[in-house]
Structures are given as C-alpha cells and as structure tokens.
Amino acid sequence: MTDFFNQLLLQFSLPLKSPVLIFSLILFIILLSPILLKRLNIPGIIGLIISGVAIGPHGFGILENNSAIELFSTIGLLYIMFIAGLELDMNDFKANRNKSVIFGLFTFLIPILIGYPACHFLLGYDFNASFLTASMFATHTLVAYPIVSRMGISKNQAVAVTVGGTVLTDTGVLIILAVIMGNHQGNLSQEFWIRLVISLAIFSFIMFFIIPKIAKWFFSKLESEKHSHYIFVLSVVFLASFLAEVAGVEKIIGAFAAGLALNKLIPHSSALMNRIEFIGNSLFIPFFLISVER
Numbered sequence: 001m002t003d004f005f006n007q008l009l010l011q012f013s014l015p016l017k018s019p020v021l022i023f024s025l026i027l028f029i030i031l032l033s034p035i036l037l038k039r040l041n042i043p044g045i046i047g048l049i050i051s052g053v054a055i056g057p058h059g060f061g062i063l064e065n066n067s068a069i070e071l072f073s074t075i076g077l078l079y080i081m082f083i084a085g086l087e088l089d090m091n092d093f094k095a096n097r098n099k100s101v102i103f104g105l106f107t108f109l110i111p112i113l114i115g116y117p118a119c120h121f122l123l124g125y126d127f128n129a130s131f132l133t134a135s136m137f138a139t140h141t142l143v144a145y146p147i148v149s150r151m152g153i154s155k156n157q158a159v160a161v162t163v164g165g166t167v168l169t170d171t172g173v174l175i176i177l178a179v180i181m182g183n184h185q186g187n188l189s190q191e192f193w194i195r196l197v198i199s200l201a202i203f204s205f206i207m208f209f210i211i212p213k214i215a216k217w218f219f220s221k222l223e224s225e226k227h228s229h230y231i232f233v234l235s236v237v238f239l240a241s242f243l244a245e246v247a248g249v250e251k252i253i254g255a256f257a258a259g260l261a262l263n264k265l266i267p268h269s270s271a272l273m274n275r276i277e278f279i280g281n282s283l284f285i286p287f288f289l290i291s292v293e294r
Contacts, residue, residue, distance in 0.1 A: 015064040078255040085259020100164025111137035139173040174250040203247040
C-alpha cells in the first residue's frame, strides 16, 4: 500500500510528467475557466491566458514548456490565421482596401518612428535591437478573432479593415525580422535581397496560382468525400506555412495566404466551411498553451 501511495504522489510531482494527466488538466481548465469568467462578463480567452501563465514554468511550475505544448500552440495559431483569410469577404476587402492600407500603414509606421529613436537614443540599444524592439510595437495579432467570429460580426466593415491592416503590419514586421536576422548574421547583401524577393515571388505564385487550381480539381473529383476535403484543406494550410518559412517569412503568413487561396473555392454556407468554423471557434486552446509556453 505504501508503494502505491508513493507511486501516486510521484505522478503528481511538479512539473507534471504524465501526458494523460497533463491533457486532463488542460481540458478541465479550458472547460471551467470560460464558464466561471462568463459570470463576470469577462471573455473566456482572458481566463485561459491567465491560467496558462499561472500553471506554466513562470508561475506555479505545474507544467513545463515542452515540444508538445509548442506544437499544439503553433497549430492553433496557424489554424486561426487560416480561418481569418478564409472568412475574409474579398468583395468587402476590395471595397475597404484603401482604409485597410491606411490603417495598416499608420499602425506600422507610427510605433517604428517613435520606438526606434526612443530605443536607440534614450535606451542606448544598437541598430538591430532598436529596430527589432520598435517593430514589436508595430505588430498585432488576431487574438480576439475567434470571439469576433463566434459572435457573427466577422463580416463587419471595421473587422474587415482591421484584418486587412493586420495582414499588412504582420507581413511588414515579419519581413523586417528576416532582414534583421540577415543583418545580425552578416548576410545582408545584394544576394540576400535578391533571394528574398525571388522566394516570395515563387511562394506567391504557388499559393495564388497553383494551389487554387489543384484545390478546384480535388473538390470537383471528390465532391462526395467531405472528410477528404477537410484533410486536403489542413494539408494546404501546413504546406503553405512550411513554404512561407522556406521563403524567409513567418509561417503564420503562409497560413493566412492559404485561407486567401481557398477563399473563393469554399462557399461560406457549405458543410466544409461549417466544420472549419466549428473547430476554429473552439481554438481558444492555443492561447492557453502559448501563455504556458511563454
């Protein structure tokens, strides 16, 4: 009996090691946290982020940052960026593209123009550190997009403008990150710029010319195989994310590009779209896992 209790206590030693126990704890927090905070009129995602910080390595140390948590948090972010591109009404986006460009430019340039001098001259950072820190203030993510989508206001003009602006700022900042990395490694040469431009051009050609043709053929040939459609969509998302990394930008840009590439091929009223949205609206989990990871 003593050995049994010792083994039991060993299972609960911190940080938790049992994958089953870890997954059970995560599911209970994801289940209960939004329910409790809903009574206080606080979005459930806030509770998940706070819970993730509390039980993570920088909180009570109940969970440790490992490859599994990093993997699932990355998958969740990629999926949400894909949904943002997929649900974007291209007609509304074209109608509001000028507003999106202006909003994106302001939210991109103002933080950099203020942040770089402040970091360089006031804090004494070098060029790379100052530019990188300033660019961190110039980017924002679609952290609240699942809430917006669940409330049915993703087609609102303000949301369309914000999503468009976010795409511009994130793309700009992630390109800046690639440039800073190249400069830090001493590779910021003419060859670097040529390679970056060519790789982005090839990536864009694959995503917006080849992938739509393949997807159209696949959906028409296997029209009745709805589960195959969903597996194909997931394959495109992660392939696009990988190609984006190969091209020299972050993988979330690839996931968003996959959503744009399949935008016109997946009707918003289709069963496939309903399945994609259902899973996407359930993806509060990545933000919980990211807060654990951080």
